Amino acid sequence: MKAEQQYIxxxxxxxxxxxxxxxxxxxxxxxxxxEDFERLGFPSVKGEDYKYTDVGQAFAFNYGINLKRIDIPxxxxxxxxxxxxxxxxxxxxxxxxxxxxxRLPNVDLPEGVYIGGLKTFTELYPxxxxxxxGKATSSNKDGIIALNTMLAQDGFVVYVPRxxxxxxxxxxxxIFRSDVDTMANRRVLVIMEPHSQAKLLVCDxxxxxxxxxxxxxxxxxAGEGAxxxxxxxxxxxxxxxxxxxLHVKQEASSNVLxxxxxxxxxLSRNNYYIELNGEYAESTLCGMSILDREQQVDTYTHITHAxxxxxxxxxxxxxxxxxxxxxxxxxxxxxxxxxxxxxxQSNRNLCATRESRMYSKPQLEIYAxxxxxxxxxxxxxIDEAALFYLQSRGIPQEEARMxxxxxxxxxxxxxxxxxxxxxxxxxxxxxxxxxxxxxxxxCRGCQ
Amino acid sequence: MLEIKNLHAGINGKEILKGINLTVNxxxxxxxxxxxxxxxxxxxxxxVGNPAFKVTEGEVIYQGKNLLELSPEDRSREGIFLSFxxxxxxxxxxxxxxxRAAVNEHHKYKGLPPVSATDFLKLMREKRSIVELDNKLxxxxxxxGFSGGEKKRNEIFQMAMLEPIxxxxxxxxxxxxxxxxxxxxxxxxxxxxxxxxTIVITHYQRLLDYIKPxxxxxxxxxRIIKTAGPELALELEKKGYDWxxxxxxx
Numbered sequence: 001m002k003a004e005q006q007y008i009x010x011x012x013x014x015x016x017x018x019x020x021x022x023x024x025x026x027x028x029x030x031x032x033x034x035e036d037f038e039r040l041g042f043p044s045v046k047g048e049d050y051k052y053t054d055v056g057q058a059f060a061f062n063y064g065i066n067l068k069r070i071d072i073p074x075x076x077x078x079x080x081x082x083x084x085x086x087x088x089x090x091x092x093x094x095x096x097x098x099x100x101x102x103r104l105p106n107v108d109l110p111e112g113v114y115i116g117g118l119k120t121f122t123e124l125y126p127x128x129x130x131x132x133x134g135k136a137t138s139s140n141k142d143g144i145i146a147l148n149t150m151l152a153q154d155g156f157v158v159y160v161p162r163x164x165x166x167x168x169x170x171x172x173x174x175i176f177r178s179d180v181d182t183m184a185n186r187r188v189l190v191i192m193e194p195h196s197q198a199k200l201l202v203c204d205x206x207x208x209x210x211x212x213x214x215x216x217x218x219x220x221x222a223g224e225g226a227x228x229x230x231x232x233x234x235x236x237x238x239x240x241x242x243x244x245x246l247h248v249k250q251e252a253s254s255n256v257l258x259x260x261x262x263x264x265x266x267l268s269r270n271n272y273y274i275e276l277n278g279e280y281a282e283s284t285l286c287g288m289s290i291l292d293r294e295q296q297v298d299t300y301t302h303i304t305h306a307x308x309x310x311x312x313x314x315x316x317x318x319x320x321x322x323x324x325x326x327x328x329x330x331x332x333x334x335x336x337x338x339x340x341x342x343x344x345q346s347n348r349n350l351c352a353t354r355e356s357r358m359y360s361k362p363q364l365e366i367y368a369x370x371x372x373x374x375x376x377x378x379x380x381x382i383d384e385a386a387l388f389y390l391q392s393r394g395i396p397q398e399e400a401r402m403x404x405x406x407x408x409x410x411x412x413x414x415x416x417x418x419x420x421x422x423x424x425x426x427x428x429x430x431x432x433x434x435x436x437x438x439x440x441x442x443c444r445g446c447q
Numbered sequence: 448m449l450e451i452k453n454l455h456a457g458i459n460g461k462e463i464l465k466g467i468n469l470t471v472n473x474x475x476x477x478x479x480x481x482x483x484x485x486x487x488x489x490x491x492x493x494x495v496g497n498p499a500f501k502v503t504e505g506e507v508i509y510q511g512k513n514l515l516e517l518s519p520e521d522r523s524r525e526g527i528f529l530s531f532x533x534x535x536x537x538x539x540x541x542x543x544x545x546x547r548a549a550v551n552e553h554h555k556y557k558g559l560p561p562v563s564a565t566d567f568l569k570l571m572r573e574k575r576s577i578v579e580l581d582n583k584l585x586x587x588x589x590x591x592g593f594s595g596g597e598k599k600r601n602e603i604f605q606m607a608m609l610e611p612i613x614x615x616x617x618x619x620x621x622x623x624x625x626x627x628x629x630x631x632x633x634x635x636x637x638x639x640x641x642x643x644x645t646i647v648i649t650h651y652q653r654l655l656d657y658i659k660p661x662x663x664x665x666x667x668x669x670r671i672i673k674t675a676g677p678e679l680a681l682e683l684e685k686k687g688y689d690w691x692x693x694x695x696x697x
Contacts, residue, residue, distance in 0.1 A: 383535075383537075385535045386535050386536075386537045388497055388498070388519065388535075389531065389534070389535040389537065389589075390537070390540075390545070390548075390549075391518070391519040391520045391523070392495050392496075392519050392520075392522075392523055392529055392531075393523055393545070393549040393605060393609065394520050394523035394524045394549050394552040394553050394556070394609065395520060395545075395548050395549055395552055396518075396520050396552065397518070397519075397520065399548065399552075400520075403540055403544070403545075403548065404537070404539075404540070406539070406540075407537065407538065407539025407540045407588075408539060409539075410538075410539035411538075411539065
């Protein structure tokens with residue numbers, strides 16, 4: 001319990017301070033979360049689900065946490081100009097784990113829509129907040145969620161009432177900015193009431209070279225007939241560690257797309273839990289990572305089909321260079337009664353060096369009779385025949401390798417349902433492979 | 448233009464070419480015929496530098512240079528082009544990007560500036576028409592989902608784009624229906640100039656009805672066992688290869 005103890009001590013010592021700088025809704029589950037954390041601890045490498053990521057070790061380090069909510073001297077608008085051509089978004093910032101309230105985008109949101117800080121939201125709409133906060137997951141699920149629930153003081157919210165369509169894509173940039181090693185405990189809460197629509201792009205950046213660690217819990221509620229896109233783009237640094245846990249609950253005929261792209265990172269563990277709870281719900285879950293040096297992305301997905309006639313499509317790809325490590329563990333659970341389920345999973349990996357490692361484990365658990373399910377996994381090298389074909393037309397070998405690597409990830413990017421973003425990501429992926437994004441370029445890289 | 452001297456080569460330690468001698472001059476069309484397994488495709492692979500094949504002896508002089516020392520990409524940029532017997536499908540790489548990269552590499556090698564976007568599209572359009580290749584195919588991934596005929600036409604389209612000095616057509620007629628065969632052959636003929644040369648590797652006389660060779664060689668068991676004028680192709684069509692095999696073995 002060595003790594004855990006410092007967080008238990010910290011919480012016990014500063015509980016009042018944490019509460020004081022947060023809100024009643026966020027404070028409510030803290031006690032229970034502490035109990036859960038004390039009982040569960042960090043997930044162990046001895047367990048099946050965290051075999052390749054040593055969580056305890058990642059947290060053992062002594063990070064600073066901004067419990068007093070001291071203003072970080074940064075104007076994110078100066079640091080980032082994410083003025084993406086063909087993609088104008090409503091732009092919001094979270095600095096470490098505090099929502100940046102000082103300047104909000106000048107947009108006319110449809111009536112009733114709330115986009116902004118979590119703390120403020122829970123104060124403005126305590127009833128709605130209480131109904132949803134911490135309800136797509138629970139601190140007894142795993143120790144990292146418990147720790148996050150203990151310590152989270154703010155976050156980001158998208159709340160779209162019934163029948164409302166938010167046309168302009170929403171962009172949240174989460175930045176790590178600190179002169180000392182820092183931990184952030186982030187929350188994102190998305191409430192899509194029946195038949196509402198919105199698209200959210202979250203970009204994670206680190207702008208300093210100190211050590212950063214984040215825990216993040218993202219909860220998405222998609223009501224009946226709601227449409228929601230969630231794009232997660234990580235462009236951090238080698239000294240950044242992140243643990244995210246995304247929990248999506250989908251009602252009947254809802255349609256949710258999740259696309260998680262890692263262009264640069266240190267160590268990332270991304271958990272995706274999708275629950276299809278109403279008939280004819282549709283889920284697309286995809287992602288990719290481009291890894292080199294000692295980078296690691298550990299992807300864990302768990303899709304639950306709990307209602308009939310639902311569809312899920314899952315596609316994850318990894319390109320591994322140098323000594324990098326990729327992990328994919330994909331579980332599909334089709335519950336009893338979830339007839340006419342269609343669930344497809346695919347994991348494809350390209351290991352460009354002998355030293356890179358990919359661990360992949362698909363798991364299908366089916367308790368219904370009339371279902372269509374498939375899974376497939378391949379890990380291989382660049383296709384030598386294709387390489388030679390390109391070379392034989394005058395394209396240098398290095399360039400040809402790059403073209404094939406870019407092509408390998410193209411279908412994940414093609415899953416993006418926002419044209420401007422799709423274009424930009426094709427571009428960013430190419431830059432990444434060309435080594436032009438070797439360090440997090442902030443959103444300047446997006447231009 | 449091309450001089451092959453006593454070329455020995457093989458794959459996985461097995462010798463396939465056992466001393467090839469062949470001279471090709473500019474403006475000429477050479478046909479290389481021969482039964483299956485005689486080494487025809489190995490010869491084309493070695494000429495374009497396929498790393499799977501190892502040269503064990505002999506030399507190849509192309510335009511005064513030692514061809515075997517050049518990388519595959521440099522051979523292409525020096526003007527050698529292979530129309531593949533089995534063109535490779537490359538999902539995710541669009542024909543447009545592929546050709547733009549290739550054309551610009553050729554330009555760079557020659558010290559020319561990259562081709563502008565509008566000029567490039569114009570070039571694509573112009574060359575596409577030579578092999579009646581659909582605009583839609585040009586927008587798709589390289590060879591992905593192309594029919595056999597479309598793949599071969601796509602090879603000749605690439606040849607038109609890169610304007611090689613020495614074109615090697617490896618079994619370009621295999622798997623082609625009669626219409627595609629005519630289109631492909633017409634395309635190849637349109638690209639002929641007094642300055643370039645073509646090596647047509649084929650099993651059958653059929654393609655040679657459209658692309659008239661100046662010289663016909665018969666490759667058997669890793670050696671060229673007979674060289675003659677175009678009439679040899681007709682003779683082979685009638686009599687098969689057996690009489691030559693017997694002759695060679697004697």
